[in-house]
Amino acid sequence: xxxxxxxxYDCTGYSLWSCLHxxxxxxxxxxxxxxxxHVRTSEKGNCNRSGTKSRGTIRAxxxxxxxxxxxxxxxxxxxxxxLSAEDVTKVYLKQIEKTNTVINxxxxxxxxxAIRQARAIDRExxxxxxxxxxxxxxxxxxxxxCTVDFPTTAGSNCLKEHKPPYDxxxxxxxxxxxxxxxxxxxxxxxxxxxxxESSQLGATRNPWDVSxxxxxxxxxxxxxxxxxxxxxxxxxxxxxxxxxPASHCGLVGLKPTYxxxxxxxxxxxxxxxxxxxTLTSSVEDxxxxxxxxxxxxxxxxxxxITHDAQNSSAMDHIDYASKIKPLDGCRFGxxxxxxxxxxxxxxxxxxxxxxxxxxxxxxxxxxxxxxSFAHGLPAYYILALSEASSNLARYDGIREGLSxxxxxxxxxxxxxxxxxxxxxxxxxxxxxxxxxxxGYADAYYxxxxxxxxxxxNELRSKLNQYDGLLTPAVANVAPKLNxxxxxxxxxxxxxxxxxxxxxxxxxxxxxxxxxxxxxxxxLPVGLQLIGQAFGEVELLxxxxxxxxxxxxxxxxxxxxxxxxxxx
Numbered sequence: 080x081x082x083x084x085x086x087x088y089d090c091t092g093y094s095l096w097s098c099l100h101x102x103x104x105x106x107x108x109x110x111x112x113x114x115x116x117h118v119r120t121s122e123k124g125n126c127n128r129s130g131t132k133s134r135g136t137i138r139a140x141x142x143x144x145x146x147x148x149x150x151x152x153x154x155x156x157x158x159x160x161x162l163s164a165e166d167v168t169k170v171y172l173k174q175i176e177k178t179n180t181v182i183n184x185x186x187x188x189x190x191x192x193a194i195r196q197a198r199a200i201d202r203e204x205x206x207x208x209x210x211x212x213x214x215x216x217x218x219x220x221x222x223x224x225c226t227v228d229f230p231t232t233a234g235s236n237c238l239k240e241h242k243p244p245y246d247x248x249x250x251x252x253x254x255x256x257x258x259x260x261x262x263x264x265x266x267x268x269x270x271x272x273x274x275x276e277s278s279q280l281g282a283t284r285n286p287w288d289v290s291x292x293x294x295x296x297x298x299x300x301x302x303x304x305x306x307x308x309x310x311x312x313x314x315x316x317x318x319x320x321x322x323x324p325a326s327h328c329g330l331v332g333l334k335p336t337y338x339x340x341x342x343x344x345x346x347x348x349x350x351x352x353x354x355x356x357t358l359t360s361s362v363e364d365x366x367x368x369x370x371x372x373x374x375x376x377x378x379x380x381x382x383x384i385t386h387d388a389q390n391s392s393a394m395d396h397i398d399y400a401s402k403i404k405p406l407d408g409c410r411f412g413x414x415x416x417x418x419x420x421x422x423x424x425x426x427x428x429x430x431x432x433x434x435x436x437x438x439x440x441x442x443x444x445x446x447x448x449x450x451s452f453a454h455g456l457p458a459y460y461i462l463a464l465s466e467a468s469s470n471l472a473r474y475d476g477i478r479e480g481l482s483x484x485x486x487x488x489x490x491x492x493x494x495x496x497x498x499x500x501x502x503x504x505x506x507x508x509x510x511x512x513x514x515x516x517x518g519y520a521d522a523y524y525x526x527x528x529x530x531x532x533x534x535x536n537e538l539r540s541k542l543n544q545y546d547g548l549l550t551p552a553v554a555n556v557a558p559k560l561n562x563x564x565x566x567x568x569x570x571x572x573x574x575x576x577x578x579x580x581x582x583x584x585x586x587x588x589x590x591x592x593x594x595x596x597x598x599x600x601x602l603p604v605g606l607q608l609i610g611q612a613f614g615e616v617e618l619l620x621x622x623x624x625x626x627x628x629x630x631x632x633x634x635x636x637x638x639x640x641x642x643x644x645x646x
Contacts, residue, residue, distance in 0.1 A: 247344020319577025404441025
């Protein structure tokens with residue numbers, strides 16, 4: 080039985096924030112009206128499982144007091160017969176229609192296909208077939224992950240007309256779990272960027288402040304969840320491309336251990352770094368997504384590692400109320416180099432508040448030095464761009480990608496790549512080609528490989544002493560549009576908090592901390608928690624304790640998932 084709620088709605092455009100406490104008498108609505116804002120309420124109605132007809136409105140379908148899981152709440156309502164998957168899908172499609180023109184988070188949407196998927200789930204539930212908690216849940220897929228039912232362009236004109244003949248392995252896993260694929264999410268072209276502005280399908284905007292970027296390269300996935308266009312989204316993380324947007328958009332972003340999830344069907348940027356990750360509004364939703372994606376085991380993906388770790392369904396068996404200090408006995412290290420020069424005061428204030436909260440929860444937290452931390456960024460860019468120059472060589476208009484007509488072979492090759500690829504992609508291909516060229520490979524590429532080994536060994540040795548390592552997720556709050564696009568070096572430096580995790584292949588999760596104080600008080604700031612290899616379950620347990628505590632002690636309000644579910 081779901082806990083009851085008392086909900087206070089602050090109606091300000093996209094943000095419908097909730098202040099909740101447990102009551103015994105049902106759901107009580109208190110609406111704060113502001114000038115120019117119209118709010119409509121209605122009583123709960125019924126809906127049959129076949130999805131043929133429903134009446135009324137369902138509010139507050141996320142059980143914030145227990146876990147904040149939107150997926151769990153919708154799943155329970157579907158199985159109780161109060162709601163149909165078709166109704167849920169139509170609400171999200173309506174939200175997409177309302178917000179996507181401004182946000183530009185989704186670049187391929189097929190409402191008819193989404194409704195057909197939802198109706199199929201309704202029929203299955205009506206007949207007693209239950210695929211699990213993701214059945215009927217609308218999910219967005221990043222545009223560099225292959226899908227049969229949608230084009231896959233990777234944000235590039237080079238692949239503008241590309242429609243894959245197969246689904247990526249993670250997409251098949253979601254379909255097997257009954258998820259409703261609602262659309263493809265915008266991204267930096269081929270994943271090359273930290274702002275989601277380099278997409279040739281247009282820049283994505285941050286739903287918290289549309290004059291700012293959502294981060295990248297999975298900015299479209301993050302913005303879609305933050306703008307309530309879907310319940311969860313799948314992204315990819317090469318150097319922080321899931322975690323940075325999670326911080327800028329106030330989400331939970333998980334980058335699993337390299338090899339935890341299959342990369343089959345992912346358009347490669349840097350093959351030894353690319354990971355499939357998740358973007359959700361709560362830790363429990365993250366656990367549900369990871370569990371579904373982990374079920375797909377494909378022998379053809381040689382980078383996927385079979386590991387007999389505890390399943391993420393262990394989240395169901397955590398007794399959070401059994402201890403006053405639930406993190407008692409845990410040890411965490413704050414990487415000192417991540418809190419030194421270059422990090423804004425707003426981010427540091429939020430970070431130290433989060434660290435103090437972890438101490439109050441019973442954990443022992445101390446500063447730890449990682450001497451190789453600052454060297455990770457240049458090593459990452461040398462290695463990643465070297466791999467990118469090789470991976471993107473196939474897009475020449477002959478083997479793959481669109482082609483531009485030309486009578487001369489030289490002009491044919493140069494025209495295809497110079498006119499169809501964006502500036503940032505060409506810049507990175509040139510840098511990667513340079514570092515691999517004769518006479519420079521030893522000076523750059525080989526030395527970067529040695530630095531990668533140093534970073535990996537140092538982080539793993541520290542994690543033998545601690546349950547997790549803590550850093551800010553980003554060095555600054557979400558920048559304004561066009562700020563970093565005009566200064567590529569500033570964009571590269573923005574990845575300094577996240578790239579070391581990719582160099583070492585470790586898992587990391589970004590959680591929403593206290594919002595930035597001062598003039599940026601409406602912008603979220605993320606905390607990054609780094610864990611042991613294949614230690615996702617323990618990482619999620621710690622993250623869930625922290626998430627619950629932030630609502631009570633730091634004043635972090637519940638994620639804005641309280642809009643109407645109506646016909």
